[in-house]
Amino acid sequence: PRGRPPKPSGPKPAAGAAPPKPSGPKPPRDLPAGPVQYRQENPKKPDSKSWHRYENYKLAKTAAEFFERGGTAPDLKYDYARGFVTGPPSLRNWCEGKGK
Helix, strand or coil: CCCCCCCCCCCCCCCCCCCCCCCCCCCCCCCCCCECEECCCCCCCCCCHHHHHHHHHCCCCEHHHHHHCCCCHHHHHHHHHCCCEECCHHHHHHHHHCCC
16 A cells, blocks of 8 residues: 555564564674673773663673674673673683783
């Protein structure tokens, strides 16, 4: 019909449901498995792009989920170097060894 945009397809989110996680870049294939824990108080400059990304990825329980929530490899390396995230020794090795 003329003048009316098509309706979006797919299921509607339930009322009161959590918003969908941002779809970030694919995690690197060599990313270590294991749990990560982020500092919950956001240390980034308020209202900056990195602050908004941190708000999304600080709830991640694994490095892979960190990427699913919109984090980037530079974010992970920066946060690890400053103690904002902790994880297994393999995470340290990955953060310190990538890009050097």
